[in-house]
Amino acid sequence: MRDGGRISAAIEVLTEVETRHRPVKMALKAWGDASRFAGSKDRAFVSGLVLDTMRRRRSLGWRMGDDSVRAAVLGALAFDWGWALDRIAEACADEPHGPGALTDAEMAALAAPRDLADAPVAIRADIPDWLEADFVRAFADRAAEEGAALSARAPVDLRVNLLKSDPERAAKALAPLKAQAAGVLPTAFRIPAPNPTERAGAVETIPAFSKGWFEVQDLGSQIAAACAGEVRGKQVLDLCAGGGGKTLALAAAMGSTGQIYAYDSDPRRLADTIRRGDRAGVRNLQIRSPVNPDPLKGLEGKMDVVFIDAPCTGTGAWRRHPDTKWRLTPDTLAKRMADQDLVLDLGATFAKPGGRIVYVTCSVLPQEDEDRVDAFLARNTQFTLKPATEDPALARFLTPAGHIRLSPASTDTDGFFVAVLERSKA
Numbered sequence: 001m002r003d004g005g006r007i008s009a010a011i012e013v014l015t016e017v018e019t020r021h022r023p024v025k026m027a028l029k030a031w032g033d034a035s036r037f038a039g040s041k042d043r044a045f046v047s048g049l050v051l052d053t054m055r056r057r058r059s060l061g062w063r064m065g066d067d068s069v070r071a072a073v074l075g076a077l078a079f080d081w082g083w084a085l086d087r088i089a090e091a092c093a094d095e096p097h098g099p100g101a102l103t104d105a106e107m108a109a110l111a112a113p114r115d116l117a118d119a120p121v122a123i124r125a126d127i128p129d130w131l132e133a134d135f136v137r138a139f140a141d142r143a144a145e146e147g148a149a150l151s152a153r154a155p156v157d158l159r160v161n162l163l164k165s166d167p168e169r170a171a172k173a174l175a176p177l178k179a180q181a182a183g184v185l186p187t188a189f190r191i192p193a194p195n196p197t198e199r200a201g202a203v204e205t206i207p208a209f210s211k212g213w214f215e216v217q218d219l220g221s222q223i224a225a226a227c228a229g230e231v232r233g234k235q236v237l238d239l240c241a242g243g244g245g246k247t248l249a250l251a252a253a254m255g256s257t258g259q260i261y262a263y264d265s266d267p268r269r270l271a272d273t274i275r276r277g278d279r280a281g282v283r284n285l286q287i288r289s290p291v292n293p294d295p296l297k298g299l300e301g302k303m304d305v306v307f308i309d310a311p312c313t314g315t316g317a318w319r320r321h322p323d324t325k326w327r328l329t330p331d332t333l334a335k336r337m338a339d340q341d342l343v344l345d346l347g348a349t350f351a352k353p354g355g356r357i358v359y360v361t362c363s364v365l366p367q368e369d370e371d372r373v374d375a376f377l378a379r380n381t382q383f384t385l386k387p388a389t390e391d392p393a394l395a396r397f398l399t400p401a402g403h404i405r406l407s408p409a410s411t412d413t414d415g416f417f418v419a420v421l422e423r424s425k426a
């Protein structure tokens with residue numbers, strides 16, 4: 001495909017997403033299925049342009065002085081991809097597949113865009129208006145900067161699985177992917193975000209991946225799992241195990257000692273945990289599926305650690321799922337907050353005296369983070385707040401209140417929140 005056709009395809013997909021409220025993944029797949037002539041480079045171009053436009057949808061509209069999909073796509077080419085005006089004009093005017101010649105207004109906007117510094121915080125942060133107050137509450141005068149960082153492309157992070165490998169051997173295996181040690185944790189590696197239109201190296205194609213030497217896991221998620229502290233020989237319940245990202249990190253930290261129980265209210269999600277656990281060489285995992293009666297029977301009051309990777313709005317992962325940013329509603333946020341209260345109260349029943357709850361969200365919204373913890377502590381007086389980590393390497397991420405708060409702008413990770421709550425010994 002020529003560039004004009006690719007740009008038209010991106011406009012078509014985004015229009016589908018915005019007018020018919022289709023998830024971007026589905027709209028891209030539908031376009032791909034209907035465009036058998038499109039090669040892998042075309043597909044990477046179109047999906048890259050669609051996602052980059054979605055990431056900065058509002059600020060692109062502001063800079064172009066035009067909120068249309070077409071203007072935002074043209075803005076993404078100019079301001080994010082660094083295309084010169086001539087190149088954009090030529091591609092757009094390319095008959096018969098280009099999206100049509102640039103108008104005078106488009107040329108003027110591309111040549112001299114409006115200054116983003118004059119825009120309201122929600123536009124500079126590239127967030128819906130209704131979330132501006134929450135971002136200001138979370139980040140004060142850095143709200144726009146944090147929102148902008150959540151609108152960038154994300155790197156691919158990997159966790160070396162110590163049950164199967166070690167950082168030195170994994171580094172050699174990962175060399176073809178240009179992965180570098182990420183710092184902070186010795187097991188964390190990072191492949192930088194690819195340039196626009198470039199395809200990221202496929203981690204799954206490295207032979208060491210099928211051998212279970214490493215997992216794809218954001219550094220923030222790895223730090224959150226590390227907040228469980230010393231887990232060797234312990235009884236650990238991963239109450240919201242989902243596809244098993246944290247379960248596997250916890251199991252590796254346990255070094256096949258003690259016992260880890262993985263539960264999720266959605267049994268389909270646990271299927272991945274079983275498969276991934278096998279590949280990773282995990283030997284101390286018990287799946288507690290809700291398809292069985294009373295799946296958590298026998299664990300009440302016995303756990304050293306109850307890990308709660310709570311259902312949340314996922315605002316901290318907007319770099320990876322930019323369409324969820326525009327689909328989020330106050331109603332969904334309220335539902336997630338109710339879910340969080342529920343899983344915290346449920347989790348409390350499994351902590352033994354002196355045991356800990358590790359409460360994690362991948363959201364930066366205080367209503368899902370500090371507020372849920374405060375509400376829990378008010379309801380459950382036998383729990384007290386502890387510093388979220390005792391690891392000196394992670395202490396720099398602690399807030400004055402003792403929580404961990406991570407975000408792309410401040411810690412170069414996805415957005416995460418961690419709080420540790422300890423049950424009294426009596």
Ligand SMILES: C[S@@+](CC[C@H](N)C(=O)[O-])C[C@H]1O[C@@H](n2cnc3c(N)ncnc32)[C@H](O)[C@@H]1O
Nearest residue numbers: 240241242243244245246264265266309310311
């Ligand atoms: C953030 S995701 C978990 C991600 C997973 N821990 C990982 O690292 O890959 C939250 C999970 O909570 C589960 N969930 C929601 N409500 C729940 C409940 N009441 N009890 C247990 N799990 C619940 C969801 O099905 C979802 O899989």
